[in-house]
Amino acid sequence: MMPILTTVFLIIATLGGGRIVIQILGLQNELSLSEQFGFAFVMGVGIIGWILFFPGLFGAFNTLVFFGTSLLFSLGIFLFDLKKIPIVSPFKSLGTNWFIFFVLCLVIIFDIAEGLSPPADADTMAYHFETPRQFVSSETIFPIFRAFDGITQLLTHLTYASAFALGKKESLNFWAMITGWGLPIIFFIIAKSHMATRDALIGATLLITTPAIIYSGGTGQVEPRAAMFALVAVFGLIKSTQNICCSQQRMRWILFAGINAGFFAGTKITGLIFLFSVGTIILFSREGIKHFLAFSLSAAVIGSQWYLFNWHHTGDPLFPLLWEYVTLKPGILWDKEIAAEANRAFAKDNPVPRDLFWFFAYPIRTIIQPLPAFESLRTGLGPAILLGLPFFLLTILQRREKEYFLLQKNLALTALIFYAIWFFFGPSLRVRHLLPIYPLLLLIIMLGFSQIQKNYTELKSILYAGFLGVICIQLCGHIVFSKKYVEHILSGNENTKFLEKNISGYGVIKWINSNLTKDDHILVNKRDWFFYLNIPYVSVANTLQTKIEIHQQTGNIKKFIHQLVAAKVTHAAISESIVSDGSDLTLGRLLFKIEKSGCLKKIHRIKAQERRSRTLSFDTEKNIIYGIYKFQKNICQNL
Incomplete structure (x- = not known):
């Protein structure tokens, strides 16, 4: 019971904290009630992780602080107009889409089974859950002098620390499950404002059954959380470019985008690539310099914590990437020999050359006959993008609706810049590292899918059949992945038996x-x-x-x-x-x-x-x- 109560408490705190941020930005009247709840949850996850850094820094990382912080943020729940919360309409949105409803029910059952089972993923045990456990046990945050997974960005991990402190180990899986659901939920909320509810549901179902989401959503991997920050940040970017009444409103959306991009940067180092991608688009838009400075400042305030922390303890804010250009602190040993060892370790993750041919071939090869190093079968992005690419190209060529074209353009530019930098300069070609921009691409595809239906009604059944087929394939993968969790719950065995097997x-x-x-x-x-x-x-x-x-x-x-x-x-x-x-x-x-x-x-x-x-x-x-x-x-x- 305690894990469930802890998770509910953290959900309320997250919604309240995010709603407070929306209120401070003055955007509450610009958002529908569903958008308020969705964006509040995403920003609440970020703001809780951001604020907990400070008590952790000063050795006050204890249960009382976690409880008090969550309780204080929970008060923000009263900023919602609770009288307007619909009781029936969310179920109406399913309509006659019983297949989608059935798939979502299965996904929820599988995820709950995973949430009720003890954690057993290697990365989770090594640092995603272990690092927060060490922080809570020590009542402070401290540097873990280990490259890449020790000295890193831990904004999202501090929310795991809160779950662990308030509900112990059993709450961690539940909290990971809930934050993993945040991405498909916010995708649906954004998508349904631009297309039919049924199409938005299909897109969200494609997303939640994506192999990379199935693998990482409930294990504490940061990519799904980074993806929801990225999606909300791009939403803010798009809103700032639309016909808003005044410059002040555009600035509010720029700050909104910057805050969420900062959350991404504080969660994973690839957030810096995302900052550059969005910042470049802002710089070349209306009032570019002013908005670029505002975006950069807000992102820096939110996202710089762990880079400053790592710089203070190692001398390198991006440790160990800048070791040749900075003076490392005494005792921080990183030289050509260790760097060569790191390159050898990453060599197996880079089986193809980083050239122009593979820049275009890589996205296709990760789907068709993928190399083992890409990890596409277990943690890939699925075939939805390849299937839907013609829809995007056709709508771009036609440009029948300016609003959709501009929306797709901003989404595509952000994803393209991110992908280009990641491909040519990233340390690894594991495809799941592209998960933060995958929802942007999927939203582009679903926008094109929605437009094609209007213009070519005779193709509607074929198009739906294609996407539903992808969902079926991905659902089969989810069944295989979740089998061990369902069997464990149904068996009634003690958790020790599960851990011995896994x-x-x-x-x-x-x-x-x-x-x-x-x-x-x-x-x-x-x-x-x-x-x-x-x-x-x-x-x-x-x-x-x-x-x-x-x-x-x-x-x-x-x-x-x-x-x-x-x-x-x-x-x-x-x-x-x-x-x-x-x-x-x-x-x-x-x-x-x-x-x-x-x-x-x-x-x-x-x-x-x-x-x-x-x-x-x-x-x-x-x-x-x-x-x-x-x-x-x-x-x-x-x-």
Whole structure:
């Protein structure tokens, strides 16, 4: 019951906080009631994450502050005209679209099943939920000196911290589920103001069944949250270019766009690309310089927190991207050798050259015979854009309605600039990193789809059949993905059973929590263990860190031991297959050498099974033996 109550409380706080921002901007009379609720939720997520940075910075990251902040923002709910909330009309919008209604019901059931199940995604366990847990446990925010997923942007993660502090671990999945729904809901609200409700529903259903959304919506991945910030920001951009009565109103919409773009930048570093994309369009529009400055200032106020925080602690606001051009703080080690290791790590994510041919071929190849590195099958964007591209091209060529043409132009320019910068300069070609601009493209397609229906009524049935077919395909993927969650809920088994099936080596976690104490520190290289470890741990899952240096091919035993002692490591839990003189991993060779010298002693062995895929239950498994090792401090210090 507590997770549900916590989630409801946070929803009210989010709506209230966002509504306060809308009131401050003076835009409440420019928005319909549904737009007020939708935009309030999106901006509420952002403003809560933004405001919680400050108590975290000053060591007041405690339950009382989380509760008080949420309660204060909840008062904003009374700014809504609650008497105008419709009781029946939302259901009328479904009309006779029973297929869409059926699909949405299935999606909700699957998502609730995921929400009721314990988290088990590797990225979620490593940092999306684990970093907020560490902040709450320490009652402060602090730098996690690990490249890319440690020193990063954490605005959205602070809302997870609020859910964890108020409702413990069980509330995190529910809150992730709700914020994951924010994107398709706001898409529907925006779309239905430009097209028939049925078409807007189809677009929202295409979005919520997109593989990347299915994968990341309930796991805490930031892309769906960044996408809703991007969509609302572009809405503000579009409103500022329309025929508004006065310059003051246009400025309000520019500030609205800047705030939401700032939320994106505070959530993920690719938000900086989005800022550039929108800022470029604003600069070349009416009153461009003035609006560009206002947009930039509002985005900087909201989005700069984590860049300043990271700059203060590392010397590089974009750590480690600027290491060659800035002076890093003492103790922050990043050099050509580590940079080369990072490039090798990212090489597998970049299987094609970044040239003009692949710039145009990449979007098609991610759908038709995608390369494994794109991760299109599991976390892709689906075929909807490819299917709907002719609608967009036809409406652009015809230009029959100026309003639709201008709307599509702004959406397309934003997406194109973002894609170009991301493709040529981004570190990885994983297609899910384009999720923040996918709703913009889908909205373009649905606008074209709506216009084609009006002009070519004889094609209506064929067009609907095409999109409904895509929904069916994507729904099948959702069924496969959600199978393990539904089975777990229906079985009535304890969460431990689910975790044993979905986290490799979960038995090791249970042993560690039962046999070690808070005074121990254990060395682990399995990042999906972090969230469930109840004792202090030292991570060597990522080679791009220097607390325990394992990025060098040879390895330095004396330095390795010195760093282990400095980190107060007492034990290690490592697969026995890794600890060998012929190991491919530097960590394995170093551990083997100190074990031979008597510095490391095996005290326990645990048999576990590892499955290549947590989604496909019929996938092959292999047995792994994990060793629990204890460091012999007296011997180690004499080596």
